[in-house]
Amino acid sequence: MDSKIRIGIIGSGGIAAAHARAYKEMPDVEIVAVADIIPGKADEFIQKLGLDQAAGFDDHNALLQLELDGVSVCTPNVAHHRTSIDALRAGKHVLVEKPLAVTLEQGVEMVQTAKQTGKMLTVGFQPRYDPNMKTVKDIVQTQLGDVYYIQTGGGRRRGMPQGTFINKELAGAGALADIGCYSLDLALNALDYPKPLTVSAFASNHFGTNPKYHPQADAFQVEDFGVALVRLEGDRVLNFKISWAMHMDSLGPTLFLGKDAGLKLTPAGKGPWSGVWDGGIGTIGLFHDINGQHVDTSIPVQSHSLNIFYEKVRDFVVAIKEDRPAPIPAEQILINQAIIDGILRSADLGREVDVNVPNV
Template sequence: MTRTIKIGIIGSGGIAQAHARSYLQMPDVEIAAVADVVPGRAEQFIEKLGLTRAKAFDSHLELLELDLDGVSVCTPNVAHHRTSVDALNAGKHVLVEKPLAVTLEQGVEMVQAGKKAEKILTVGFQPRYDPNMQAVKDIVQSGQLGNVYYVQTGGGRRRGMPGGTFINKELAGAGAMADIGCYSLDLALNALGYPKPLSVSAYTSNHFGTNPTYHREAEKFEVEDFGVALVRLEGGKVLNFKISWAMHMDSLGPTLFLGTDAGLKLTPAGSGPWSGVWDGGIGSITLFHDIQGHHTESPIAVQKHDRNIFYEKVRAFVDAIQEGGPAPIPGEEILINQAIIDGILRSSAQGREVDIVIPEV
């Protein structure tokens, strides 16, 4: 028999609403508390969403004193680390929004805290619940492509730079890579079974963000709006990763998986519905096209539709709590994603290839 799962929400801004709306659809979940560092914001959130039984706090530490099963961490990136570690130490399961953390060291500490507390630390990548993404993984893992030796992926926005905390290095950690690049990395690495990264040679720039013609907060813009990296992976594989918040081009090209027996090409992110084209010894056929009409990168859709991939990700967290684990998208796995972003930033700063070393946790 399922029991009622008590949830706290830490950070009550934009994405917290999608978490709350998902939990509100679950009869076995009670949102018991909301915390936000801006005084009064948690109360407003509770009122707006009609969370009649929830208590409001100005500090996540007070929220963590309650008897809760789990928390959704919905703060800006910089606060993921402190709030998640405190929550795990307080014996709560954690669903943390993406990206995992701002630095690799913080990510390591978060995973260590989860292991020590024997609690779930799962990362909020809703595209994992997109059946198209599952189809891609199934094809790659089935071996039908043969040995996949080259993957090219990345999202390319022509004009899509956020502002505020997203462009502050200390608060966000990285720019386009932390915001949208982590999704593309997860698409590629998840399909490959998260192989170990060995080294990376990367270039990043911010020609658009720092130019007042293109960004209204140009003087505050500290992160990259474009990045490209060649990542060597274990098993003789290589990943060509490209990302942009802004550029004079419509796309950075499709995602490609090149194998010794066949290749798989996917529609570039943001360029319309998913489709996959398979090209191998059997010729070229359309393999799938926008399964179930799902789209990635659209949490707002949860406000319009009853159920979507955002709901699925939040539900997977609750199911894992009900069933005693494991984490649906383990922090340990996403540490690899964080280590690649860390390597890209180091390589770009040093102007040369650097090793990627993931500490033991």
């Protein structure tokens, strides 16, 4: 493909600017149009980011009538479903921001539409582009033997977002969907996404609903803490916990226990917003026995100068150019979504629930 890849951006808020900046760095890409549901906002965005050649729309369907190769969906979670499906049906490849959707049903429909249209649906999980994530996956798959227990998640001590993120109808879930999806991806991707079978979970929002801790406490409708025991196929169990706020510095490291060895990871971030898996890996420790001796090895963490956000957007473009499958397939992320959906149902009912990931 010699001509430039033609891109549209749907939603022109905070993360859309990161997408636009990434595309602007690519000489083989042209941002053709931007759409935002708030009249005039797309035009302001175009001006602010210097996208002089782009057209602004206040309806994503008008943008989709243009000849485009791909679109970035950067709306609040609630609109991922409608805009992605419309884009796929209009024959565009889609990079949708995380989380995939608000409900499992919506996610299923999105994946089905990608299959029906033959267009790519990939999800914006940039931590996968950290080279240390590849090291982790490699160790999990080659050195641990059968993995039977995984502990993941992480906690911000104080890291409460506002606005659309705390509105149940717009966001779907709180800390689980916002930051939990990254740690789930870290653990599940390392194991090639085993299917979940059941979930027993607890969720709370003691911080979000307390004016002492949140300026929009009256409007706070989602969970700020969640914990779950997830049974996975293959006789494995995942212990998952996440928080936007708590009276604690950490919810512990990520652990993989295998029959031959164990792996311990700590996140790189520091400070009250740290402790989650969107800020890179701090330490990697491999624990095993060699001839009856405990051998604990610290695996060097690679320092790198990659801009992982750029890498994710670039991979989308290259996948379009090379006619490759989705770099982070929505089918995998559907499993992530099914777990979050199961956690919310289980927490609501106060008992264990089955998790069925539909075959699409």
